Amino acid sequence: MTIAEIARDFTELLKQGDHAGAAEKYNADDIASYEAMEGPMAVSHGKEALKQKSQWWQENNEVHGGSVEGPYVNGDQFAVRFKFDITPKATGERVTMDEVGLYTVKNGKITEERFYY
Numbered sequence: 001m002t003i004a005e006i007a008r009d010f011t012e013l014l015k016q017g018d019h020a021g022a023a024e025k026y027n028a029d030d031i032a033s034y035e036a037m038e039g040p041m042a043v044s045h046g047k048e049a050l051k052q053k054s055q056w057w058q059e060n061n062e063v064h065g066g067s068v069e070g071p072y073v074n075g076d077q078f079a080v081r082f083k084f085d086i087t088p089k090a091t092g093e094r095v096t097m098d099e100v101g102l103y104t105v106k107n108g109k110i111t112e113e114r115f116y117y
Helices: 003-015 019-026 047-060
Strands: 027-034 043-045 061-074 077-088 095-106 109-116
Touching: 003 019, 003 061, 003 077, 003 095, 019 027, 019 047, 027 047, 043 047, 047 061
Parallel strands: 027 109
Antiparallel strands: 027 043, 061 077, 077 095, 095 109
16 A cells, blocks of 8 residues: 555544544554653553553543544655544543644554644
8 A cells, every 4th residue: 555545544544433443454563652742641652552542542531523634645654633522531621622643654554643732
């Protein structure tokens, strides 16, 4: 598959709400993830660590709706824009989350993801 084909399929799975399926299919075993924040989840390494981060996020946020836009491809990278209407359980305050994920692909797998918000 080309990077554009990987980007389209990955993004389509996200649009269908299958975040776990997209990660399982395309994340490299040694993927690195970088969040634009401080704290223990700012940097994660490895497919299992990303599964745990995703599980934590799902357990700590109530999602009311959202959208996934893209992909926007350039070379060995592609970007996806996320907008989610969520309520973090810690605060109980409903907010709109707007972020961009930048994904780097090598050998048919996503080796790095960086989030900007």
